[in-house]
Amino acid sequence: MSDLSKLASALVPRKAVQKMAPYSPPTGGRAGKLRLDFNENTVGCSPRVIEFLREKLTAEALPVYPEYVEAMAELSAFFGVSRDELLMSNGTDEAIQVLVNTFVEEGDEVLLLHPSYAMYRFYAELAGGEVRELSYRAADLSFPLEELIATIHPKTKAILVANPNNPTGTGIDLDAVRKILEAAPHAAVLIDEAYFEFCGVTALGLIREYPNLFVSRTFSKVYGMAAMRCGCLFSCVDNVRWMHKAQSPYSVNMLAALAARAAVRDGEYVASYVKEVLAAREIACSGLTRLGIRYYPSHANFVLFHAGERAISIRDALREKGVLIRDRSYEIAGCVRVTIGTPAQIERFLVELERLWKA
């Protein structure tokens, strides 16, 4: 043991890992509360998803490594792409990782917006990329299109954009997307459309026109399947072929692939949930206005609003009342984010918020 004691020093991780900020979203203790904190579907997935999973869930099915042939056929048909323009992923997180691992060499520049989804920076840094960040415009949190285009240079190897963006709720139109794509033909441009269904703007129709375009979608938001980890990444055939090389052949759980198939068959369920959310978002915005609270108009199923110095204390007090919202004041001074659920859920949130606000 005396020999060993001198060996017993910890391993040194990669510099990139040492430098990264830990990312630990507050996912604990949410059971039984009104979950307006993670932009999830607040009601449930389609009952047809559960039916299909129950039908397929047998002791004989689970020992088998996943096969994706049927899921690829159904999902590509649903999204209107060919099978070789689609890559299924273990949530959007894996889509981002595979894109970055395929195209970003150590030291390459990755352009991000701030604030945005935390995993862009996470995977860019993990890959050893040099992250350069532009801020959403302070006045209205709109997308800094001209500034972004002026920032692109030959070393920019990837540009990762959420549209609509989280947590700002602001978005860009297809003209702006085209301008980015045309200004950066040498860079992989990801348009992450996790909240597409709430706004209807999509770049998916452009993947055959722009070989530098990548579009992602997820089953974690409107579809109500965040627990299942299933996303889709779209690009031209060549890019998808390269990315397949950089992806584990079994990263998507078989039940997730089954759930996705059932989910896209129930378009009515999604349309009906979107309708509820859009109505509830109106109610939320009216309520905030009534209370004199400043908010940012949103294209997604959440609204960012100014709680000022009380941001954290209001979040904590709402939690005491069983309503979870998300602090974003570390990114935008005084701001918190509320996920929009059903009208009844938002009424409840507003009642609790009003009590606290006037206290």
Next chain:
Amino acid sequence: MSDLSKLASALVPRKAVQKMAPYSPPTGGRAGKLRLDFNENTVGCSPRVIEFLREKLTAEALPVYPEYVEAMAELSAFFGVSRDELLMSNGTDEAIQVLVNTFVEEGDEVLLLHPSYAMYRFYAELAGGEVRELSYRAADLSFPLEELIATIHPKTKAILVANPNNPTGTGIDLDAVRKILEAAPHAAVLIDEAYFEFCGVTALGLIREYPNLFVSRTFSKVYGMAAMRCGCLFSCVDNVRWMHKAQSPYSVNMLAALAARAAVRDGEYVASYVKEVLAAREIACSGLTRLGIRYYPSHANFVLFHAGERAISIRDALREKGVLIRDRSYEIAGCVRVTIGTPAQIERFLVELERLWKA
């Protein structure tokens, strides 16, 4: 469009991705056949896993991002480690990737054995590591311990070993594991124990003694849950903390985490399946001997044997008869690998093999 046409050139992937060999295991068209090709459990997972999943599978559960508190508690108790010595992963594949991404810088040397599990090379290359490979000894496919130790040098940053090894079926004892750990105190040493339950040798008890040791286990083999993608990676607290930084917070599907909890509660099921497999392995080896076929004694739920020049044609002919085995002749001349299932399944395999062999 004329402007665009000159932009419309494909993106160039990273050099590491360009160089990688594609990995496309033959997972298609397996339904309805006797699956002796992927070292899966050939019967089914524990019925208690299915019961528990059916109980938890509700439309209200799926919209929620996974929480792992209960799974971490039950799994760490089962494996006899503390929670901060355990990292749950999306199959062993993600465990390998997270380990490599945490500790292997671009250009670092990664030592592998050949032939072994394909994903070691896959993730080492994807991370830009320099792979150096040592062959299992030609005579008996035993582990080249002395050669490995002589090969370790200060630039060796990771050593990835399957024990028992796939596809050779050969293994090393804890003395050999200790020798590797002590010869490479600066390197991350992974002992991948995917087939542990069939041999009983484990390095898990050494993680507090060697800060360079990593041990992985999987629910994809004996537990019969390959479809679910769930693995566990063990190391000292410091290493696990670093690796958490390099892992997506939601990479394990919630149903996989639930399934793992139910699986470890049914030790009897696993013990009973192991007993069947060990009996069937005896039958397989006797059968091969009777046919005059040379094979390698195995510590796992598969046996590698010499089919000679007919390796591929025998595999194909067995497939015609509804029995799937795996060609390995591209790694070890003339060899194919058969997964050991139940005695009845192996009897069936032997009947079909005998007909072909004597034809």
